[in-house]
């Protein structure tokens with residue numbers, strides 16, 4: 001569900017406060033996915049863009065998380081901005097971004113990261129580190145003097161939220177929790193006990 005003005009404002013204000021507080025990686029978020037048997041797993045990814053339509057990260061679509069999302073689109077994103085004592089929990093469904101959007105973002109990445117996206121068979125077993133470095137060297141040769149195209153298995157997912165909770169740390173553990181839940185008619189807003 002498209003974010004309403006209050007959610008947009010709260011997210012953007014929290015993010016800006018984290019930046020102002022000097023937080024080193026405010027875009028880092030814990031992405032949780034669920035496999036086809038219902039087993040959950042989590043890892044950190046970086047938020048690369050967001051707007052009222054959702055929150056975008058990029059990855060290898062054949063990775064463990066990519067396979068999970070292909071089988072079960074349910075995903076959660078968790079931000080903990082320690083410096084400004086805020087937590088944001090976003091739950092919803094992840095859908096691939098368009099090829100054009102992924103191409104544009106890939107083209108903006110440093111060349112080394114572009115090579116890395118080709119070189120890494122993310123989440124597969126790696127015999128030894130040298131094998132990866134050899135793959136990188138081969139790819140650098142292959143693309144020398146040329147633009148590096150986006151690998152077909154490297155793209156983005158946009159999480160379209162239906163539940164968002166903002167948590168604000170307050171004195172004496174009397175934290176403030178504001179929960180937004182979406183249904184067909186829009187967002188409802190509730191407070192939760194801490």
Ligand SMILES: Cc1cc2nc3c(=O)[nH]c(=O)nc-3n(C[C@H](O)[C@H](O)[C@H](O)COP(=O)(O)O)c2cc1C
Nearest residue numbers: 028043044045046057058059060063064065066123
């Ligand atoms: C700070 C940080 C940022 C990361 N950003 C990304 C990212 O944007 N995309 C990504 O695929 N992996 C990123 N990773 C690596 C993932 O946490 C994870 O190890 C990798 O994606 C493989 O996960 P999977 O086997 O569950 O698919 C990041 C790790 C850290 C610690």
